[in-house]
Amino acid sequence: MDLHFGDSKPTDEEKEAVDALLGPPESSWEGADRSDADLRWARGGREARKRRDLLLPGLHAINDRIGWISEGALDYLCRRLTVPPAEAYGVATFYAMFSVEPRPATVLHVCTDLACAAAGAAGLCAGIESRLGLGSGVSVERSPCLGLCERAPAALAIKAGNPVRTAVSAPATVEAAVLAASAPDSADEEPPAAMAVPQAGEPGLTLLSRVGVVDPASLDDYRAYGGYTALRRAFELGPAGVIREVTDSGLVGRGGAAFPTGRKWQATASQPDRPHYVVCNADESEPGTFKDRVIMEGDPFALVEAMTIAAYATGAHKGYLYLRGEYPRALRRLEHAIAQARSRGLLGDDVLGQGYAFDLEIRRGAGAYICGEETALFNSIEGYRGEPRSKPPFPVEKGLFGKPTVENNVETLVNVLPILTMGAPAYAAIGTGRSTGPKLFCVSGSVERPGIYELPFGATLGDLLTLAGVRDRLRAVLLGGAAGGFVRPDELDIPLTFEGTREAGTTLGSGVVMAFDDTVPLPRLLLRIAEFFRDESCGQCVPCRVGTVRQEEALHRIVERTGAAAAGDIALLREVGRAMRDASICGLGQTAWNAVESAIDRLGAYE
Amino acid sequence: MTVIPLGVPRRLLEFTLDGEPVRAPEGSTILDACRAAGKDVPTLCQGDTLAPKNACRVCVVEVEGARTLVPACSRKAEPGMEVRTDTERARHSRKIVLELLASSVDLSTTPRVAEWIKEYEAKPDRFGPHAARLNEEPKIDNELYVRDYDKCILCYKCVDACGDQWQNTFAISVAGRGFDARIAVEHDAPLTDSACVYCGNCIEVCPTGALSFKSEFDMRAAGTWDESAQTETTTVCAYCGVGCNLTLHVQDNDIVKVTSPHDNPVTHGNLCIKGRFGYQHVQNRD
Ligand SMILES: Cc1cc2nc3c(=O)[nH]c(=O)nc-3n(C[C@H](O)[C@H](O)[C@H](O)COP(=O)(O)O)c2cc1C
Ligand code: SF4
Ligand code: SF4
Ligand code: SF4
Ligand code: FES
Ligand code: FES
Numbered sequence A: 001m002d003l004h005f006g007d008s009k010p011t012d013e014e015k016e017a018v019d020a021l022l023g024p025p026e027s028s029w030e031g032a033d034r035s036d037a038d039l040r041w042a043r044g045g046r047e048a049r050k051r052r053d054l055l056l057p058g059l060h061a062i063n064d065r066i067g068w069i070s071e072g073a074l075d076y077l078c079r080r081l082t083v084p085p086a087e088a089y090g091v092a093t094f095y096a097m098f099s100v101e102p103r104p105a106t107v108l109h110v111c112t113d114l115a116c117a118a119a120g121a122a123g124l125c126a127g128i129e130s131r132l133g134l135g136s137g138v139s140v141e142r143s144p145c146l147g148l149c150e151r152a153p154a155a156l157a158i159k160a161g162n163p164v165r166t167a168v169s170a171p172a173t174v175e176a177a178v179l180a181a182s183a184p185d186s187a188d189e190e191p192p193a194a195m196a197v198p199q200a201g202e203p204g205l206t207l208l209s210r211v212g213v214v215d216p217a218s219l220d221d222y223r224a225y226g227g228y229t230a231l232r233r234a235f236e237l238g239p240a241g242v243i244r245e246v247t248d249s250g251l252v253g254r255g256g257a258a259f260p261t262g263r264k265w266q267a268t269a270s271q272p273d274r275p276h277y278v279v280c281n282a283d284e285s286e287p288g289t290f291k292d293r294v295i296m297e298g299d300p301f302a303l304v305e306a307m308t309i310a311a312y313a314t315g316a317h318k319g320y321l322y323l324r325g326e327y328p329r330a331l332r333r334l335e336h337a338i339a340q341a342r343s344r345g346l347l348g349d350d351v352l353g354q355g356y357a358f359d360l361e362i363r364r365g366a367g368a369y370i371c372g373e374e375t376a377l378f379n380s381i382e383g384y385r386g387e388p389r390s391k392p393p394f395p396v397e398k399g400l401f402g403k404p405t406v407e408n409n410v411e412t413l414v415n416v417l418p419i420l421t422m423g424a425p426a427y428a429a430i431g432t433g434r435s436t437g438p439k440l441f442c443v444s445g446s447v448e449r450p451g452i453y454e455l456p457f458g459a460t461l462g463d464l465l466t467l468a469g470v471r472d473r474l475r476a477v478l479l480g481g482a483a484g485g486f487v488r489p490d491e492l493d494i495p496l497t498f499e500g501t502r503e504a505g506t507t508l509g510s511g512v513v514m515a516f517d518d519t520v521p522l523p524r525l526l527l528r529i530a531e532f533f534r535d536e537s538c539g540q541c542v543p544c545r546v547g548t549v550r551q552e553e554a555l556h557r558i559v560e561r562t563g564a565a566a567a568g569d570i571a572l573l574r575e576v577g578r579a580m581r582d583a584s585i586c587g588l589g590q591t592a593w594n595a596v597e598s599a600i601d602r603l604g605a606y607e
Numbered sequence B: 001m002t003v004i005p006l007g008v009p010r011r012l013l014e015f016t017l018d019g020e021p022v023r024a025p026e027g028s029t030i031l032d033a034c035r036a037a038g039k040d041v042p043t044l045c046q047g048d049t050l051a052p053k054n055a056c057r058v059c060v061v062e063v064e065g066a067r068t069l070v071p072a073c074s075r076k077a078e079p080g081m082e083v084r085t086d087t088e089r090a091r092h093s094r095k096i097v098l099e100l101l102a103s104s105v106d107l108s109t110t111p112r113v114a115e116w117i118k119e120y121e122a123k124p125d126r127f128g129p130h131a132a133r134l135n136e137e138p139k140i141d142n143e144l145y146v147r148d149y150d151k152c153i154l155c156y157k158c159v160d161a162c163g164d165q166w167q168n169t170f171a172i173s174v175a176g177r178g179f180d181a182r183i184a185v186e187h188d189a190p191l192t193d194s195a196c197v198y199c200g201n202c203i204e205v206c207p208t209g210a211l212s213f214k215s216e217f218d219m220r221a222a223g224t225w226d227e228s229a230q231t232e233t234t235t236v237c238a239y240c241g242v243g244c245n246l247t248l249h250v251q252d253n254d255i256v257k258v259t260s261p262h263d264n265p266v267t268h269g270n271l272c273i274k275g276r277f278g279y280q281h282v283q284n285r286d
Helices: A012-022 A045-066 A071-081 A085-092 A114-118 A121-131 A174-182 A219-224 A229-249 A261-269 A291-298 A300-314 A328-343 A374-382 A410-422 A424-428 A461-468 A498-503 A522-536 A547-557 A563-583 A587-591 A594-601 B030-036 B088-104 B113-119 B157-162 B201-205 B214-222 B273-277
Strands: A106-111 A138-143 A155-159 A165-169 A276-282 A316-323 A348-351 A356-364 A405-409 A438-445 A451-456 A474-479 A485-487 A512-517 B012-017 B020-025 B060-063 B082-084 B145-147 B173-175 B182-184 B211-213 B230-236 B245-251 B254-259
Touching (some): A045 A085, A045 A356, A045 A374, A071 A085, A085 B173, A106 A121, A106 A174, A114 A121, A114 A438, A114 A522, A121 A138, A121 A174, A165 A174, A219 A300, A219 A328, A229 A261, A229 A410, A261 A300, A261 A405, A261 A410, A276 A300, A276 A410, A291 A300, A291 A438, A300 A316, A300 A328, A300 A356, A300 A405, A300 A410, A316 A328, A316 A374, A328 A356, A405 A410, A410 A424, A410 A438, A438 A461, A451 A461, A461 A512, A485 A594, A522 A547, A522 A594, A547 A563, A547 B088, A563 A594, A563 B088, B012 B030, B020 B030, B030 B060, B060 B088, B088 B113, B145 B214, B211 B214, B211 B254, B214 B254
Parallel strands (some): A106 A138, A276 A316, A276 A405, A316 A356, A438 A512, B012 B082
Antiparallel strands (some): A155 A165, A348 A356, A474 A512, B060 B082, B145 B211
């Protein structure tokens, strides 16, 4: 590699932000002033390039401090990490939370996604923009789902500085959102995570039993409520025993793809190539999904414990928790939990005194739904553009850093705790034969009590909506998020299981249930879904990159049309949708037409 | 055409291609097997000297048991696989991919694409007159080559050729995302301010003419570019001891561009700035 760095220099503040992450540069090869010694020896090569994975944290460091990433700052970071500036530029421009153009220090992300749109996000945006005119020092950006759908409409303010400050306003009013942006420190505290759990404190909860009950900042409290018994049990069982329990429990992934977890763990554990990695997918950017956030905010130690068990079972000594960039409170809680666990010997060289070493690191995403795709997530952590890799090879064989990797969703991992404490048979007895255990559902939209609900698999959609207080004049329910499908109000007896939804020709996805009453204009909703996919496509493959654009255009043309006037465009949508589903590289392109298709076929959207 | 000199013979594996049993050396792709069997599968992002990125999806085929179609250019053939190259499903996706591409970028200098558009009955116009297009102006910022990204299909070949697959200069990358993704140098600067060393290896691999010699670009603009009037002569570069093969493209007694044979086991079609662009001294000067 013969790298070329331009002439632009970082400001002192930019340099400081990078050095705070990487330490001061040691030679002129890394951006320090030139010394005589530098003329006689060369630094770089493989050793320097090994730190490529610090590119994303480095971009965050600059963006957090300054609010945007200048040429000088980017070049300095590249020099420090031996990353070609063109590639770093490609990475920086991939993520929505970064800007390579100057912008105000404060960015206010206002959600305009499904639940928020239904709750009046358009008016909110207009109100905020008229209050915060030009020169206010705030850049208002329309954002995809912020994962706060139970409190729609939502806004998140991020004010660059040292340290960066954030404030959430949800349900947002113009006044509260403007206050959050102008004075994040004095904005109202967010309600506790338990407020997102209408069942909080009720007996019989498994996954949510501690949310609202334990102090999320206290390891002792966590232990007092049964924390770390599952890890002890794991050490008794040994790695193979843990995998057997997880396999026997029938647990399948809760991240959307519903792959059997035990099989994934077994496949990773048995790979001869070392090291192995565990990755927790906490990217949670599927519109309508907020369950992982509630667990991480309300019961963060549970995730740390569960990742430790996953690592022990699969022979990994290092784990990464990839957290979506828009979750500042979850970040703080998890950072605290990890530090606590480390200081008490629950992470580190000798976990629980068992001679087993495991540690884990948080990596923040930066605003890209596609990074939730498992292989895109690896690229993102490694410091490349978050583009999905083609499979095979699968992650269990070649995952993070090309090594065998087990990647699981937050909810999947947290299920391992009750599996070990109650035993596989007792766990498998919950739910139905093929969908075992408890399941979290993210209910939002036109209901009285939006939030996370825990129900055993097998409850019907109607049961769930009754619990959440469905309002009259229900028009449609979106199951599984933007990548899922709509069902009609007369289909509420669909059982909420993987097989039940499949039989009904729809999907459970990641557990999203969004209810829409007849005040919500359906064509607008579909347009928003199409816009989401067009915005979030990584752009790698043609069916998705161009197909999502053509889909949105066709939906624009027929917003106000029905019947024969829409027929031509609907036929076009079907043809393009079929190729997107068949020929796209990853799940994003493959599912980008699901919701629209279901709205046409099941809801008669344009009849 | 293989880019790797033949080594120890590889074991053969057997699978079915459109119902016929075929044998292919272990490690070959479905595309290799198709070509060996004389089947014409369209390809755009596949390159004979590069690991395919499988981004264009025009080569998709149907594999028994697979949920989605698979890219023939990069999926390795496996024993017992049942592959169908010409099903209605595969043809449909190819047709749509061609329509999507042709409606968004200028494919006028992409070899064979007109033929495929006809074969698959693709109608790029049907997305209407307002279908989003790239609409990029050609970037002419140096005397050696022009970047006309209005013709770019984002096949990643130039990125790979400039990066870790050949040149190791890493001057270009994909920036942005989705429909806004573009090939760019650092900070989207002019080429002259970038890390580019003008080896032109990206031009060598570009399948669409988005990257072209300034000479070719100017002649096309003037309407004087005429491939049928050109001769190609392969010779040896005289600048240094490496001895790369050069193919001189000559029109009206003028060298109009220089390429390099891809099957050369040493250079695989790559050159340096001198071999690629340093030919003016042998031209007639007025
Ligand atoms: C576009 C796209 C986005 C995804 N986003 C997420 C996500 O945010 N969180 C998640 O856990 N899984 C997500 N997935 C699914 C993951 O790729 C993967 O299947 C999952 O993390 C595996 O974990 P599990 O087996 O525990 O479900 C996404 C998939 C696609 C195609
Ligand atoms: S389907 Fe979309 S998101 Fe997935 S690889 Fe292709 S362009 Fe990227
Ligand atoms: S410029 Fe050419 S080689 Fe590069 S991505 Fe575009 S079409 Fe491919
Ligand atoms: S092309 Fe460059 S490297 Fe090759 S022989 Fe000519 S001068 Fe030498
Ligand atoms: S937070 Fe707005 S839709 Fe989820
Ligand atoms: S040629 Fe195979 S995907 Fe492009």
